[in-house]
Amino acid sequence: MTMFEELFALACSATLTMTVSADEKSGRLTVNVIPKPRQDAGEAALTQPLSLTATPQEFDAGFIEALRGYREVRQSLAQQVEATKEVIEAAKAASVKKASDATVKVGASKTIAAKPAPATTASVSGDAADEEEDAAAQTATAEAATASAAGGESFDLFG
Template sequence: MFFQELKSLLNGCAALAVTLSSGREGAITVTVRPTPKDAKDAEALAIPLVLTGTAEELDAQFVGLLQSYAEEHQSLAEQLEATRNILEAAKKDASKKAEGAIRKSAPAKMTPAADDDNDETETPEVVGGQVEDNLFA
């Protein structure tokens, strides 16, 4: 049963570290530290399970507590993923709205006004001197 519960917790993680240390008066401290698959989840999902008790207490209760921890860990992972999906959808929606607002506020293309004169271009007269190129003609 112990390894089956560890396996269920390990399914959502890249790695799982289990540390045992001895304490006062025969107590044992068990630390179960998951390493999330995604580095950006490390802070939210890497909270360890730390239990201290006698060997008898741990034999009687450890698997049940580990099972509860695994369920909570999975629930947190699912909530985190759902929150990411909501935020991503909100970003896309905001981006689309911003693009639409930019399009609406862009100035309309100007069309040249119709000239009543004929379409022939006028050549400037040269009055005694050098002709300069006109960039605006």
């Protein structure tokens, strides 16, 4: 590829700013290629500028390869950033689902705990059920007797 073909390929993924400065004493140029990514402006690795200092002859011989290597590294970084974003988004989705499932389970257990326990007389043998009924009747009779003694009135529970 030519220099402008490499610049074009690089500019397809980022807006480029280039600065060129010369040092007359050393006979060298400094070329800065500064990308501003279109999609991931916050990703520091993708905004790292390419800064090269060399003689004009060295630029003629190796600038295209330097641009190509820089572009390929940037593409690799952009792919890594995209893959990392996908992993993070998947982890977020899994975390939200896990939290949602936990909330549903907690809500369900509170609902179950709030409901009164069903009567167990069906699972209790007939003798035990009779004993429970007798105990309930004795409690009611004792309560009536207490009320009678306290207020002087008599209540007939079975009458």
